[in-house]
Amino acid sequence: MTDASATPAQRAAALRAQLNHHAHCYYVLDTPEVPDAEYDRLFAELQALEAAHPELLTADSPTQRVIGAVLPGLTPVQHVVPMLSITTETDTTEGGAIAFDARVRRELALAETDPPVEYAAELKFDGLAMSLRYEHGLLTQAATRGDGETGEDVTQNVRTIGQIPLRLQGEAPAVLEVRGEVYMRRDDFERLNERQREKGEKTFVNPRNTAAGAIRQLDPALVRQRPLCFYAYGLGEVQGWDIPATHAAMLDALAAFGLPVNGDRVVAQGVRGLIDFHQAMAAKRDALPFDIDGIVYKVNSRAQQQQLGFKTREPRWAVAHKYPAQEQVTTLLAIDIQVGRTGKLTPVARLDPVFVGGTTVSNATLHNLFEMRRKGVRLGDRVIVRRAGDVIPEVVSRYREPPAHEYASTPPEGAAALAWERPGARSVPVERFPYVPNFHMPRACPVCNSAAARERGGMDYRCTGGVFCPAQRKQALLHFAGRRAMDIEGLGDKLVEQLVDQGIVLSLPGLYKLGVAKLAALDRMAEKSAQNIIDALEKSKTPTLARFLFSLGIRQVGETTAKDLARHFGTLDKLMGASIEQLLEVPDVGPIVAASIHTFFAQPHNVEVVEQLLAAGVQPKESEGEGDDRPRPLLGKTLVLTGTLPTLSRDEAQALIEAAGGKVSGSVSKKTSYVIAGEEAGSKLEKARTLGVTVLDEAGLLALLAG
Numbered sequence: 001m002t003d004a005s006a007t008p009a010q011r012a013a014a015l016r017a018q019l020n021h022h023a024h025c026y027y028v029l030d031t032p033e034v035p036d037a038e039y040d041r042l043f044a045e046l047q048a049l050e051a052a053h054p055e056l057l058t059a060d061s062p063t064q065r066v067i068g069a070v071l072p073g074l075t076p077v078q079h080v081v082p083m084l085s086i087t088t089e090t091d092t093t094e095g096g097a098i099a100f101d102a103r104v105r106r107e108l109a110l111a112e113t114d115p116p117v118e119y120a121a122e123l124k125f126d127g128l129a130m131s132l133r134y135e136h137g138l139l140t141q142a143a144t145r146g147d148g149e150t151g152e153d154v155t156q157n158v159r160t161i162g163q164i165p166l167r168l169q170g171e172a173p174a175v176l177e178v179r180g181e182v183y184m185r186r187d188d189f190e191r192l193n194e195r196q197r198e199k200g201e202k203t204f205v206n207p208r209n210t211a212a213g214a215i216r217q218l219d220p221a222l223v224r225q226r227p228l229c230f231y232a233y234g235l236g237e238v239q240g241w242d243i244p245a246t247h248a249a250m251l252d253a254l255a256a257f258g259l260p261v262n263g264d265r266v267v268a269q270g271v272r273g274l275i276d277f278h279q280a281m282a283a284k285r286d287a288l289p290f291d292i293d294g295i296v297y298k299v300n301s302r303a304q305q306q307q308l309g310f311k312t313r314e315p316r317w318a319v320a321h322k323y324p325a326q327e328q329v330t331t332l333l334a335i336d337i338q339v340g341r342t343g344k345l346t347p348v349a350r351l352d353p354v355f356v357g358g359t360t361v362s363n364a365t366l367h368n369l370f371e372m373r374r375k376g377v378r379l380g381d382r383v384i385v386r387r388a389g390d391v392i393p394e395v396v397s398r399y400r401e402p403p404a405h406e407y408a409s410t411p412p413e414g415a416a417a418l419a420w421e422r423p424g425a426r427s428v429p430v431e432r433f434p435y436v437p438n439f440h441m442p443r444a445c446p447v448c449n450s451a452a453a454r455e456r457g458g459m460d461y462r463c464t465g466g467v468f469c470p471a472q473r474k475q476a477l478l479h480f481a482g483r484r485a486m487d488i489e490g491l492g493d494k495l496v497e498q499l500v501d502q503g504i505v506l507s508l509p510g511l512y513k514l515g516v517a518k519l520a521a522l523d524r525m526a527e528k529s530a531q532n533i534i535d536a537l538e539k540s541k542t543p544t545l546a547r548f549l550f551s552l553g554i555r556q557v558g559e560t561t562a563k564d565l566a567r568h569f570g571t572l573d574k575l576m577g578a579s580i581e582q583l584l585e586v587p588d589v590g591p592i593v594a595a596s597i598h599t600f601f602a603q604p605h606n607v608e609v610v611e612q613l614l615a616a617g618v619q620p621k622e623s624e625g626e627g628d629d630r631p632r633p634l635l636g637k638t639l640v641l642t643g644t645l646p647t648l649s650r651d652e653a654q655a656l657i658e659a660a661g662g663k664v665s666g667s668v669s670k671k672t673s674y675v676i677a678g679e680e681a682g683s684k685l686e687k688a689r690t691l692g693v694t695v696l697d698e699a700g701l702l703a704l705l706a707g
């Protein structure tokens with residue numbers, strides 16, 4: 001990207017324009033176009049250029065001022081004590097701490113023989129800076145950093161953050177401005193994105209930008225849906241309070257006022273303690289519930305802080321010692337399909353290996369076709385990968401190499417609309433069948449070759465070979481054995497894990513081939529418990545049809561639907577042979593459920609598994625079907641209708657009799673249970689009398705039907 005022919009002056013101007021543009025996208029629009037690491041690289045390049053050519057330095061250079069602005073619609077707030085930035089040490093090794101300590105010692109004019117400087121080290125929370133103003137203990141105003149001098153009033157939104165006290169505890173100063181960081185926890189962020197994904201809506205890029213976007217919403221009700229948190233780390237304006245002599249003591253005092261202060265902080269004597277803390281927290285970073293992008297070192301003594309003072313943009317007594325970035329750019333080499341435990345097909349990006357979030361990442365999830373399309377990600381693209389904490393790495397967007405000439409000193413019109421996306425990508429609605437150029441979802445499961453299908457309105461493609469697919473084996477077995485399914489006591493998580501991993505049971509029918517010896521040979525399995533499981537398997541062989549259907553784990557077929565199906569069809573054969581139309585006749589079965597059942601039994605492998613289960617001795621209790629649960633007083637009875645009944649037509653009477661389990665015959669014999677006679681009954685009535693068959697009128701029939 002660097003134009004070799006550019007003069008230093010041209011390069012500096014280009015860098016300034018780019019940095020201003022990115023800062024605008026980041027601070028004002030909350031939708032960065034490049035990863036932080038990329039921004040930091042450009043920033044460092046400009047700093048180096050300005051150091052080498054001091055004549056190029058301008059007062060408005062991004063290296064000289066805090067960038068930010070007040071969003072239209074929000075009220076500006078003047079900061080009495082400016083909200084500054086912090087010098088960044090991008091050297092993530094111990095060199096970062098050593099450089100800072102050396103600077104501090106030089107500026108304090110300490111000799112080599114002088115004792116080590118005392119520092120306070122704390123986490124650098126990756127959120128947005130917030131100033132909370134308490135007057136006589138009451139929260140009166142909350143403001144963003146803005147350009148450091150002027151921020152935005154976001155009091156209403158900040159009030160929705162449960163952790164922030166509206167009233168301080170204890171004896172509060174006349175004025176206490178608390179500076180701290182608003183952030184979003186990683187699990188809250190993941191949940192939020194999960195919900196967005198389920199709704200088929202745009203997902204958020206990272207917790208920082210989500211938090212910053214939420215806090216600057218004009219509608220507090222929207223903010224409430226984005227769970228935010230807060231940690232205090234400093235002070236602004238203070239009146240009527242003796243500020244403690246050290247930074248660490250000041251934080252303790254803030255905690256005593258009831259403000260959230262993070263516990264992962266230390267007081268360190270000299271540079272060694274800083275390095276130790278940096279390393280200790282690097283090891284703990286993934287386990288923290290929120291993102292941090294480094295450690296902040298601060299000179300602990302207030303007196304020494306005052307002696308060191310400020311540069312234009314940042315204090316001289318503090319530094320941010322960074323960690324490896326959690327977002328990086330790399331190339332999308334290929335897309336693999338992973339089949340999950342529940343049959344979900346996930347496109348997974350195979351990447352040019354990249355160091356991100358502290359490890360080398362070569363695979364990252366693309367979630368689903370809809371998200372790929374929304375993000376404009378295609379095979380061969382440069383993409384931004386995020387890896388934070390224990391969350392699986394993901395491709396957050398396509399990365400567009402920013403050509404230097406595109407940047408003016410002010411951000412282009414509509415920068416927000418283009419952020420993180422290709423030009424125009426956003427205006428294209430996601431269609432019903434998402435189409436991603438140069439990539440197709442497979443039509444068949446790559447593991448078992450059953451059909452891969454997407455439900456109408458659903459986001460995910462799934463393997464339909466539920467009881468056959470090796471990827472779904474464990475899930476299928478566990479579900480099959482479940483209490484509400486076949487109820488096989490003792491066949492739990494641990495056992496299924498062993499049975500499958502050791503290749504002992506590979507499919508549902510295999511369960512019924514288990515012997516005591518095989519089971520007893522397993523880890524932590526005594527002969528007695530092995531026998532219990534064999535007994536439980538034996539006992540499970542005569543389930544109700546409904547339980548059996550439910551146990552197959554057909555998507556969309558829960559307990560209730562399974563009962564409806566069993567009642568309607570009565571036998572397994574009838575259900576398995578049912579067409580979509582016939583399935584739709586079942587009460588409460590709609591097109592999605594019908595399609596799911598039909599597809600399931602259309603997979604030859606699924607049918608094979610069912611047949612093998614039956615062959616292994618499983619015998620679901622079948623019935624006549626429809627009306628199964630109603631009283632059937634005429635079950636096994638044969639009736640003959642003759643003459644004209646006073647209210648019921650012949651067809652109506654027949655339907656009622658059949659619904660009650662009876663049969664209607666055309667001729668009277670010794671086997672006839674009842675003859676129902678109306679007006680003008682003929683020979684059939686006589687025959688009944690000769691054979692001694694009971695004759696009833698319509699009222700008699702109705703009484704029979706009523707039981």
Ligand SMILES: NC(=O)c1ccc[n+]([C@@H]2O[C@H](COP(=O)([O-])OP(=O)(O)OC[C@H]3O[C@@H](n4cnc5c(N)ncnc54)[C@H](O)[C@@H]3O)[C@@H](O)[C@H]2O)c1
Pocket residue numbers: 022023025026027032033034035036037039040084085086088122123124125126127128129130145180181233234293296320
């Ligand atoms: N991706 C982009 O386009 C883009 C654009 C601009 C800036 N950025 C990123 O923003 C950062 C630079 O912005 P900056 O100037 O605000 O500096 P900074 O965020 O690196 O450091 C200053 C901020 O650190 C925060 N902080 C967190 N924990 C703290 C603690 N314990 N003590 C004191 N402060 C603490 C405060 O909010 C403070 O305002 C970089 O990480 C940069 O990559 C990215």
Ligand SMILES: [Zn+2]
Pocket residue numbers: 339445446447448449450463464465469470471
């Ligand atoms: Zn499969």
